[in-house]
Amino acid sequence: MAGPRVIIIGAGPAGVRCAETLVAAGIRPTIIDEGRRDGGQIYRRQPDNFTRSYSTLYGTEAAKAAVLHSCFDALRERVDYLPETLVWNISERVVYALRLGKLVELPFDALVLCTGATDRLMPVKGWNFAGTYSLGGAQVALKSQACAIGRRTAFIGTGPLLYLVAAQYLKAGAGVAAVLDTSPWSLRLAALPKLLAMPRALFNGMALTLALRRAGVPMYNGVTPLEITGSGEGGVSGLSFKDARGQAHSLACDAVALGYHLRPETQLADLARCEFQFDAATRQWLPRIDPDGRSSVHGVYLAGDGARILGANAAEASGRLAALAVLKDSGHPVETDVVDGQRRILARLERFAQGLRQSFPWPAHFAANLPDDAVVCRCEAVTVGELRRVVAQTGATESNRAKAFSRVGMGRCQGRYCGNAAAEIIAHAADVPIDQVGRLRGQAPVKPLPIAIAEDGA
Amino acid sequence: MTAASDVIIIGAGIAGSAAAFFLRQRGCSVTLIERGLAGQQASGVNFGNVRRQGRRLEHLALSNRASVSWRRMRELVGEDIEYIQEGHIRICYRDRPELLDNFAEYAGEARVRGLELEIVTGTALRQRFPFFGPDVLGGSYSALDGHANPRLVAPAFARAAKRNGAEVIENCEILQVEKAGEDFLASAADGRRFHAPILLVTAGAWGNRFSTQFGEPVPLVSHGPTMCVTEPVPYSIRCAVGVVTPVKEEDLYFRQIPRGNIIIGGGPRNPSYPDLCRAYVMPRNTLNQFKQLRRLAPELTRLNILRVWSGVEGYFPDEQPVMGPSRTTSGLYYAFGFSGGGFQLGPGVGDVMAELIATGQTTTPIDMFDIGRPALSATA
Numbered sequence: 081m082a083g084p085r086v087i088i089i090g091a092g093p094a095g096v097r098c099a100e101t102l103v104a105a106g107i108r109p110t111i112i113d114e115g116r117r118d119g120g121q122i123y124r125r126q127p128d129n130f131t132r133s134y135s136t137l138y139g140t141e142a143a144k145a146a147v148l149h150s151c152f153d154a155l156r157e158r159v160d161y162l163p164e165t166l167v168w169n170i171s172e173r174v175v176y177a178l179r180l181g182k183l184v185e186l187p188f189d190a191l192v193l194c195t196g197a198t199d200r201l202m203p204v205k206g207w208n209f210a211g212t213y214s215l216g217g218a219q220v221a222l223k224s225q226a227c228a229i230g231r232r233t234a235f236i237g238t239g240p241l242l243y244l245v246a247a248q249y250l251k252a253g254a255g256v257a258a259v260l261d262t263s264p265w266s267l268r269l270a271a272l273p274k275l276l277a278m279p280r281a282l283f284n285g286m287a288l289t290l291a292l293r294r295a296g297v298p299m300y301n302g303v304t305p306l307e308i309t310g311s312g313e314g315g316v317s318g319l320s321f322k323d324a325r326g327q328a329h330s331l332a333c334d335a336v337a338l339g340y341h342l343r344p345e346t347q348l349a350d351l352a353r354c355e356f357q358f359d360a361a362t363r364q365w366l367p368r369i370d371p372d373g374r375s376s377v378h379g380v381y382l383a384g385d386g387a388r389i390l391g392a393n394a395a396e397a398s399g400r401l402a403a404l405a406v407l408k409d410s411g412h413p414v415e416t417d418v419v420d421g422q423r424r425i426l427a428r429l430e431r432f433a434q435g436l437r438q439s440f441p442w443p444a445h446f447a448a449n450l451p452d453d454a455v456v457c458r459c460e461a462v463t464v465g466e467l468r469r470v471v472a473q474t475g476a477t478e479s480n481r482a483k484a485f486s487r488v489g490m491g492r493c494q495g496r497y498c499g500n501a502a503a504e505i506i507a508h509a510a511d512v513p514i515d516q517v518g519r520l521r522g523q524a525p526v527k528p529l530p531i532a533i534a535e536d537g538a
Numbered sequence: 539m540t541a542a543s544d545v546i547i548i549g550a551g552i553a554g555s556a557a558a559f560f561l562r563q564r565g566c567s568v569t570l571i572e573r574g575l576a577g578q579q580a581s582g583v584n585f586g587n588v589r590r591q592g593r594r595l596e597h598l599a600l601s602n603r604a605s606v607s608w609r610r611m612r613e614l615v616g617e618d619i620e621y622i623q624e625g626h627i628r629i630c631y632r633d634r635p636e637l638l639d640n641f642a643e644y645a646g647e648a649r650v651r652g653l654e655l656e657i658v659t660g661t662a663l664r665q666r667f668p669f670f671g672p673d674v675l676g677g678s679y680s681a682l683d684g685h686a687n688p689r690l691v692a693p694a695f696a697r698a699a700k701r702n703g704a705e706v707i708e709n710c711e712i713l714q715v716e717k718a719g720e721d722f723l724a725s726a727a728d729g730r731r732f733h734a735p736i737l738l739v740t741a742g743a744w745g746n747r748f749s750t751q752f753g754e755p756v757p758l759v760s761h762g763p764t765m766c767v768t769e770p771v772p773y774s775i776r777c778a779v780g781v782v783t784p785v786k787e788e789d790l791y792f793r794q795i796p797r798g799n800i801i802i803g804g805g806p807r808n809p810s811y812p813d814l815c816r817a818y819v820m821p822r823n824t825l826n827q828f829k830q831l832r833r834l835a836p837e838l839t840r841l842n843i844l845r846v847w848s849g850v851e852g853y854f855p856d857e858q859p860v861m862g863p864s865r866t867t868s869g870l871y872y873a874f875g876f877s878g879g880g881f882q883l884g885p886g887v888g889d890v891m892a893e894l895i896a897t898g899q900t901t902t903p904i905d906m907f908d909i910g911r912p913a914l915s916a917t918a
Contacts, residue, residue, distance in 0.1 A: 168821075169821045169824075169846075171818065171820060171821050172820075174821075176821045183825070460797075474693060474697070478575075481575060481578075484582065484689040485689065485690065485693070487797075490844075490845070491844065492769060492844055494844065494845060523845045523846055523847055524819065524821070524824070524845075524846050525843065525844075525845075525846070528769060528842035528843065528844055529842055529843050530841075530842050531768070531828045531831060531838065531839040531840070531841055531842065531843060532828075532839045532840065533825075533828065
């Protein structure tokens with residue numbers, strides 16, 4: 081008897097545990113992944129000919145990375161694995177993908193989206209100069225290719241990744257100009273009870289901070305970014321900011337790594353027509369899911385940071401839960417206590433994630449103070465002032481409307497990197513609550529799609 | 539509570555917004571009511587062709603009238619709607635040489651009706667339009683046509699109408715319309731009521747909902763166009779381009795905007811859902827466009843597309859709109875169901891409907907668009 085055709089998109093911790101659970105029940109899932117190798121972003125595997133050790137690559141997470149990689153390696157013969165494959169559309173229960181320049185169409189009965197997260201970004205004047213990367217981008221360069229984004233990199237923003245990537249750069253021997261956190265220390269203290277849900281993670285985070293301090297890296301909390309200085313030709317040359325007491329500082333650097341915690345990559349859920357709901361805690365729209373990851377669309381499931389920013393451990397639990405939901409919904413026996421166990425793990429990690437959100441909040445209030453000449457949409461080169469003008473003159477108070485008139489979010493990234501910030505700018509300029517600004521609707525292709533793919537006939 | 543004016547317009551697409559604008563110019567008080575936001579449906583998601591050539595000869599008078607407005611657009615609405623009057627070329631492929639004869643015949647007929655067209659073939663075609671593939675045989679070029687940004691036009695008309703004194707009400711869905719005594723009464727989902735001695739329905743793919751309430755159901759269906767846009771590349775293709783072919787799969791058109799992006803449309807239509815105000819591009823239709831582009835302009839296949847989109851467009855079986863007075867109810871007027879061809883006509887439709895409402899007649903013939911025409915009753 082043929083089992084349900086299950087497609088998992090994403091071979092990070094959620095996707096791998098989802099596949100493992102399905103294989104254990106006798107199903108052969110298809111795993112599609114954009115990456116060249118499995119592991120996702122956090123447990124990204126280096127190219128074959130690279131020889132760095134697990135502890136060099138993953139630090140305190142080395143053991144978990146090794147377990148997940150060997151889990152995947154053991155599954156390889158029992159799954160259909162499509163690496164380097166970009167899913168560009170989902171329609172009528174078929175996944176449309178681009179694999180090594182060729183089109184692939186894969187029908188499914190169940191689809192599990194484990195699409196992970198990218199950095200949540202707030203513009204700063206000058207962030208369009210070459211040499212400004214997201215924190216995640218800076219980390220990918222290091223993890224995958226053993227490259228730094230600059231000789232002297234300033235790290236600015238907030239969230240655990242700020243300290244992790246800065247510490248990884250330090251350890252790799254790359255210059256760290258400063259670590260500038262927009263969140264004040266007091267929030268971390270207040271969040272301590274929730275952070276204690278994961279004492280080891282808390283300890284690891286503190287150890288990173290300590291290592292940076294010991295190395296003499298300038299560190300500030302509660303900062304306000306002012307400007308990334310530089311030129312179109314020469315790229316980034318420096319960064320200025322205000323410290324918590326309002327004192328202005330400037331420092332020299334040739335690269336900036338920027339990020340304000342993470343945002344789920346939800347475009348595929350959008351193309352699958354999943355319903356979204358506004359999450360007041362993070363001020364963003366998230367796909368609506370039940371505790372096990374069922375979306376509003378029958379047969380479409382979500383797991384990992386692509387659904388909720390809960391981290392890698394939670395991704396493993398939610399990947400298993402989504403697989404159990406797929407099994408249950410397709411008539412396989414599922415033991416209730418197994419489900420309950422994973423749900424309990426998820427609940428504890430949810431508490432820790434709340435602590436992180438509380439410690440490292442999205443600085444929505446920065447949007448109001450951005451200068452008019454700062455660029456908000458880098459793809460289309462639209463300034464904050466232009467977006468404000470459109471809001472004031474046309475009365476566009478909804479994201480898609482403002483996009484139609486201003487081009488914000490129309491470019492290569494389709495608003496994945498500017499959408500959150502643009503919504504805050506619109507909300508402030510129009511004086512409407514952020515939830516009323518709505519969200520940019522996802523449109524295919526998720527990433528730029530070469531027209532030449534139709535070469536062999538479509 | 540009810541609000542009163544001379545004319546109620548239901549639907550702030552390009553036709554309704556332009557009608558509100560031109561009615562204000564004629565001194566009528568206007569209430570323009572829109573369920574969502576002005577120009578959000580077919581008027582905003584279409585390709586943006588400002589094209590006269592290729593339309594039926596009997597439609598050219600209306601199209602020419604619209605063309606006059608397009609050329610004065612900045613003056614009329616007081617803002618830039620990105621109208622680019624750099625010409626429009628329709629081409630045919632080598633396997634259908636007879637179409638070239640059709641182009642020449644059409645050009646002769648069009649000239650009599652005030653539209654100058656030039657047939658371009660051979661070396662001249664290659665030199666002036668070097669991006670065409672070798673399979674392109676020849677084309678018909680219209681210098682005084684072009685393209686514009688559809689997202690901007692209807693909202694610009696609505697804002698200009700508002701500045702000139704029209705009441706523009708967005709996010710207000712009219713559910714029921716009736717004639718009570720001398721006045722029409724329009725009742726909204728939120729409880730608001732509007733009355734006026736004249737009602738103009740410019741509700742696009744949803745027009746039938748209102749005509750039916752006056753005993754005039756029409757066979758209006760909806761489809762979604764297939765659209766996509768490439769990444770920006772240096773601005774070099776100024777004119778809008780389209781293919782003439784009897785084969786739906788071969789239908790393709792594109793235009794480049796000064797920002798550099800190339801907007802591509804055409805081919806089989808997509809399912810659309812008027813109740814959801816949504817239409818979705820079928821992936822195979824996007825891939826068909828890629829394939830067709832290789833034949834039409836092979837160099838463009840080196841680009842990436844960034845985005846696809848569609849929208850809800852209303853079509854009649856004879857692909858002509860309903861435009862003119864109601865047959866059942868005096869004071870009631872219609873202009874909807876432009877069957878994928880309403881963008882260029884829009885300003886002319888608004889102008890003509892304003893003239894018709896204000897003076898009782900119009901200098902531009904629109905009889906063929908009558909709601910009572912046989913093509914509509916036969917299948918209704």
